[in-house]
Amino acid sequence: EDQVTQSPEALRLQEGESSSLNCSYTVSGLRGLFWYRQDPGKGPEFLFTLYSAGEEKEKERLKATLTKKESFLHITAPKPEDSATYLCAVQDLGFQKLVFGTGTRLLVSP
């Protein structure tokens, strides 16, 4: 069965302090790996889709990378508005559904 594990569970950073979030996954065949951002009381907001190992995507201070076993979400010089829960999900070749990890709660202090 597909599995997604995210670490750390929670991360506290100072503004400007770069770091990375990890998403390890097990899937029989990867159709896509997704990163979402979720703010309190809101639905997940799509950030990136990665399709194959070696692929990278960037958006503002965020950069997502993918290997055959894991994905990283790098946050460069974060700002307080980057505070949110970041969710990773995989989609198997044979299925339409997304299998989510439990997320990383990021808090960026000014």
Place this chain on the structure above:
Amino acid sequence: DTAVSQTPKYLVTQMGNDKSIKCEQNLGHDTMYWYKQDSKKFLKIMFSYNNKELIINETVPNRFSPKSPDKAHLNLHINSLELGDSAVYFCASSPYPLAGGTDTQYFGPGTRLTVL
């Protein structure tokens, strides 16, 4: 413009009652989903419909029944509500049916259900 909308946003009810949650998307997508997010923030798929046809039905109690009157709407009806049904329910939609290629799912704002 709201892409995926859900009503109501909050729902508080007594055990044993029957309730419905409605979802609408104006993105022109073919596929819609219901996810449940528990108290630990874990999101899990419940159902998926493609053009009004059920294509994913995870291990969900029979008390939960999805209905899709058309491809822009997917409703969730819950009978005989139990305490354990308390959670946030998210609707999502995506543009592709069960064809090759990855599709991105877009989520609604969620409905927080509290069963007393």
